[in-house]
Amino acid sequence: MHKILLAFLFLSFIGKAQTNSYKISFDNAVHHEANVKISFPEVKSKTLKIRMSRTSPGRYALHEFVKNVYGFKATNSKGEDLKAKRKDPYSWQVSDHDGTVNIEYTLFANRGDGTYSQIDETHAHLNIPATFMYAEEFKHRPVDVTFDVRKDLNWKIATQLKQKSGNTYTAPDLYYFMDSPTEISDFSIKSFELDGQEIQFVLHHQGTKEEFDQYFDQVERIVKQEKAVYNELPEFDYGKYTFLACYMPNVSGDGMEHRNSTILTDTDALADGGMNANIGTVAHEFFHAWNVERIRPDELEPFDFSEANMTGSLWFAEGFTSYYTGLMLCRAKVRSQKEYIEGLDGTFNYVWNSPALEYFSPIEMSYQAPFVDAATSVDPTNRENTFISYYSYGSILGLALDLSLRQDDLNLDDFMKLMWTKFGKNEVAYKIEDIEATLKEYAGDKFGTEFFNKYIYNSEMPEYAELLKTVGVKLDRSEENDLGVSLSETDNGLEINRNTLKSSAAYKAGLVSGDIIKSINGTPIESKEQFDKIISESSGTVKIEFTRFNEKRNTEAKLNTDPTYTISIDDKASKDAVKNREDWLRSK
Template sequence: MNKILFALLLLGFSLNAQTNTYHISFENAEHHEAQITASFPQVKSNSLILSMSRTSPGRYALHEFVKNVYDLKATNSKGAALEVKRIDPYSWEISDHDGTVNIEYKLFANRGDGTYSQIDETHAHLNMPATFMFAEELKHRPIKVHFGVRKDLNWKVATQLKLESGTTYSAPDLYYFLDSPTEISDFDLKEFETNGQTIQFALHHKGTEEEFDQYFDQVKSIVEQEEAVYGELPDFDFDKYTFLACYMPNVSGDGMEHRNSTILTDKESLSDGGMKGNIGTVAHEFFHAWNVERIRPAELEPFDFSGANMTGSLWFAEGFTSYYTGLMLCRAKVNTPKEYVEGLSGTFNYVWNSPALEYYSPVDMSYQATFVDAATSVDPTNWENTFVSYYSYGSILGLALDLSLREKELNLDDFMELMWEKYGKTEVAYKVEDIEKSLAEYAGEQFAAEFFRDHIYNSKMPNYQELFKSVGISLSRDADKFHFGADLTKTDEGLRIYRNTFKGSPAYAAGLDSGDIIISLSDKLVTTPEEFAEQIQNSDYETVKVKFKRFGEEKETKVILKGNPTYSIKLDENASEKALQRRKKWLEAK
């Protein structure tokens, strides 16, 4: 949101501009229900259209939250019933009012993550688009919301919304309101001050104070290292940023950025692997406070709550953020350099061994978000062969760009700071070509043109062998090991191929496909995936006979094995002193 506009909205609010109000309570929390009322005064139009959002900030697919709304009623200022007419799957028309429209409805909510809402006896985890109806024509009005907390459950409120009094909060407009998730529970809270702003961490969990202390120390280190990349924190609205963490067994793992807050959910408690397993999401989502929330793709500004949102910049917005996720954990000393470098292998292999690069560039992969970002469908897809996540693709390209810049005695940190100065602090949305222009400004026109031509608009692999060597890292393949190319799971009938075989793999070339049941290899029965892998590696021949069942009919094919395409990334103990110094400068804390 433009800072001047935000200031004007706050001024309007302070001058008692007409305010839409909401009230939500949770008397039937054990059955995942909320009771919601809202009031829209001084409506000037003859009919007021009320809608539920179809998507949520930070998501690019449709979610159709309206399916969990029911028992809608409307009245005027005197309490007289008004006609409610359903005009499309997402909206209602309310006519013949007297200038005031009051509504009440019930909401069912039972998925705790970064997109949906969840209500039960442990908490009210609220994503606003999944919870509250709104009137598009009144979107510029301020909003007040009162949370009817369950005092018998010791519930409190954590949110980026502005506290008015008690459990009543406000937002300057509808957009800010819908972008303000709220955790209501018996959470623990820690905070620290940095450069005049407060960083809060609200943690809903069943762990100990000591575990939270240890975790919060890591959070502070991450905040410091990410601030060092950009040279400063954003100016958070109301001088506050809030992590809304819910590590409970009833939620679904997720992370979702917002303007001055983020949602963090996972089933793992801090004592059950979450101390290590959840901290990466903290690093990723806080980096978004700069990259995506303020350094923002033009196609997402403003965010469209009525349809899917698409941009070709997710390789940068999400992918480069993913690159910095691992790097920040290393610089914050949450992970060692060895853990960080060796941990690159999984993402690296996923990207560069994917047949999907034949079809789409990173920009094209970004366009697929509408269909893959928590989207749902019932028909099978061929994603194994046609899609690489823009998170992973962009992450590995961010690594390549950083190492390429460091060969020129430059670095990606300074480039990100330049993007922050040009597009983040000013909150002027960018397009893909603006990233290229900024890179040309920073590193030279030829460098930028070649990088974008080869790796952003096309899918050419950078020369990682030389790039890794420049920072004392080795890249190798064990081609002596055989590769089959199918993912198997044990069933009563045999080993079932449970997803599409990869184009170019031995299994694909032999005609094997998802759903096939493998019975034997070269006339030897195989009953477990481990036994299958062992027989492949111990095969005396490059060609193996495979018996399998398809649609109940037994078949046979020959599979010509290939060398294992998997890359291994490790610290090079024999690296030059120059490479070691460059690696240290890359990975050490700022």
């Protein structure tokens, strides 16, 4: 990830660089269409390849944005039509030009999130790779883009791009352009200054000023707590960081980090639960300004817009960021200590009760990102048994590392500072072995080697009960009976709605997704409440009648003990443990 200043210095050194010009207008926004025009001057090659991206910064899977492009037209400087051939689904090859290639097309866009674009009469929510074509051979050229906004809708422009004049913005090269989402709407805006830089929050919503005031107060506290982890902010380009929040009923929930901005989308209005539900994404995405945007995996440099991008470091880049998400909400006093600690057990149970631990380490789970990171496919998978999200896996390992370090008067904050100093501040991309080497440097060879060998290169479980005890927290386990099925009440009966886990009694009894449970021990089952009651009161083996493919079947299942863990504050913790907990969770 290059620095803007260096890019401008380079362009100044080689003389006046040609600029690719883009223009987008929204006359047919009601039908989710935009008109896009692009001009590529000084084309030296006989044939210019124009293409749409297949992925987007911050995403690891493929997204075929070209499917929403139509009405493609190529002309020369005189407006004369040019030949355009298709040799693959993603690009056009334009030839017989006169040194200028002008492109025009219609874009359909109706998904407002961190990857796609959405155009309607509430806004033009633009993720650049989903919106604009590009020419790979001009990736080092500056880009000017003019947004022809709808004045009748009182639209304004918010983006990390530098304003050139009026509605025209500029980027030093293709990557910065692609990495610069833009929200065009009748939004509200608040900002504050921190260490000489502006933190700006753009909010497109249907709520009140008072709601925004309350929400922004939480945002400011979170930003300051996250800065305290590293002791400094990154040097944001143009001295500004912009949150682009769109909490509207027509969007899809998401969050996506970028170099000096982030996209935040959700259907929950601030008055409708969003005040509490959406703030975690704020904390997560801003932490990425350090961890992943600047403390950056080597495999993501350079980012490839034509292929899936894969790295084995997502347990750290996304997972440790997820660990800090909850921790920052606690330190910023958005969540109480009790809420934070009790909220850990959902992720904890998901990770440590998963059969997937026998298949993949955190590194290999990270390699699955191109298949799960908002990726789409039509064939069923067995991910209930084979995959653990690197967000969750890394988060719960971050907890283990932090509490382990604190036993030696160290902590994860200072380790992250060291990663920032060595790799992030000067934007030197790291490899997995660099994380291990840095941990050894910080905590000693023995500690670093053991942690990586057990928990990163393999899938062992840290001694959480002992670690949590050191901060006055209890780890308990249920004693209830458990069949191990996820159920939905349907017109046909109680249906198993997902693959059964290999470790469950249901799996061993041959029960699968789609089976309809009819009776247990001869008692007809009509509701989940009735099912839970019978299982809880049973012991040993239960007889189950079910239907599969409209045929009646029978099986027996030997019930397990419910594997669910509960994490809570220990009211009987020692004074030392309580002090350790305060040191861990207090505001900085």
